[in-house]
Amino acid sequence: MLWIALHLPQLSLESFGATLAHEPGESVHTSPQPVALVDAHHIACVNPAASALGVKPGLKRGTALALAPDIVLGQADAARDAQAILGVAHAALAFTPSVTFEPPEDPQAAPHTVLLEVQASLRYFGGLNRLLKRLHAALQPLQHTVHCASAPTPKGAALLARMPDPGDGRHADGLSMLNRMLDAVPVWLLGPGREHWEALQGMGLRVLSDLRSLPRSGLARRFSEALLDDIDRARGIQPDPRDWVTLSESFDSRLELFARADTTEQVLHGASILLARLVSWASAQHSQVSRFTLHMQHEPRHRHDARTPEDSTMQIALAEPSRDIGHMQVLLRERLAHLQLVAPTLELRLHCNEVLRRAPPNTELFPTAKSEREGLTRLIERLQARLGVGQVQRLRPVEDHRPERATDALAAQASAMKNSPDSPPALQGPQRPVWLLPTPEPLPERQLRPLLDGKPLQLVCGPERIEAGWWDNALAERDYFIALAGDGALVWIYRARLPMSVSEEAQGWFLQGRFG
Known part of the structure; x- marks a missing residue:
């Protein structure tokens, strides 16, 4: 042994x-x-x-204060x-x-x-x-x-x-x-x-x-x-039997703060210690944390009134289960930055009972599609923690050929990234820009050629013909082109396919989007 x-x-x-x-x-x-x-x-x-000032173990409390008046004493x-x-x-x-x-x-x-x-x-x-x-x-x-x-x-x-x-x-x-x-x-x-x-x-x-x-x-x-x-x-002459440490079903750890925390930065300092213990508990069972809850116990005499809660609770849900303490600290910091403490905090408690047991990820010499997807998932998580869930959106394709109606904005779900395929699907149909203008911008013409910033555009690809919208009284009959601007940027423009069939305001050339 x-x-x-x-x-x-x-x-x-x-x-x-x-x-x-x-x-x-x-x-x-x-x-x-x-x-x-x-x-x-x-x-x-x-x-x-304290030892340099003469304070030694065994001294009385009063003697220690006499030797070091500014000493911090704890029980x-x-x-x-x-x-x-x-x-x-x-x-x-x-x-x-x-x-x-x-x-x-x-x-x-x-x-x-x-x-x-x-x-x-x-x-x-x-x-x-x-x-x-x-x-x-x-x-x-x-x-x-x-x-x-x-x-x-x-x-x-x-x-x-x-x-x-x-x-x-x-x-x-x-x-x-x-x-x-x-x-x-x-x-x-x-x-x-x-x-x-x-x-x-x-x-x-x-x-x-x-x-x-x-x-x-x-x-x-x-x-x-x-x-x-x-x-x-x-x-080794006599036997020495021992009782083994066993893991609890859930993690629950408390930390009493030495001084009341009036700011979330002070709360984060104590919470980082509890996160380190949480990661140790998760590592002991070779699992990864999916969700944890931070409870902040408030000082009773500093609560404003009876309606002020005894504690504040903050729940952190990870899109991709992890035991990366640095990542969890970042998420907690972003969430705490938007929290206003209703009263000073005296004690912190971290609770976790949602873990995922699975093999640890393999180390990689070169990035793979899986590791890149994990990086994007963490980026979305951090943006949501800082800006709010509703402020981070993604585009969802809609079955409509009209560019302005072909996508819909939804709140981004970072958890959906882990279920995406290992490689993105191949683009179908003609290439289109991701950056579309809110409304098409009319372009001036010179000798029937569209101008952008006073310079003529050179058509390099097209036309791509779109005819749709007859069912909702928003008919679109357009010919789209990819054009080269004077500064070398690629833009997406169109003109009405049948000028005589549209109103005067819808005739001519329009700027629909820009390529990145």
């Missing part, structure tokens, strides 16, 4: 810092603003900016951490169905380490190094600091990942190599070792190799059997 451990040493700080407003490309670790979390009136964790929240690490577990499920959590020392806290059993997945992904590379790429949108290690046992991998200064990661190929690496593991990384750390330190027992030279019976009497059991499970 081969286990990969993903340890998130700054999970609590990162899950809280994700709700803060940062400059583009900035995180809670690189922010110049000092940030710290408080648990039971004591500092639990700090970012580098440690195990539920918030559990939501964040669940996204990491979902990302891991895309590589193996055997994913579990390493139990935390404090039963009330959220786990900070995710374990993957990947022995059966190595051949599919091309070995451990390639699997790790793709795993880190999948975790990158979640914006967590991840320490990685691998070992033949889950407990051993978890201990190696939690060791200080992991560097590029610690990877043990077999049990003998794992046992040598475990000798350098600090005793306080074990739950019972942390409980008895002062006594162990007083006896000079700081790493696991110090315990190997002592009698097991004496260690068990002094520090309990649990300490020895943890060591044996890490070394």
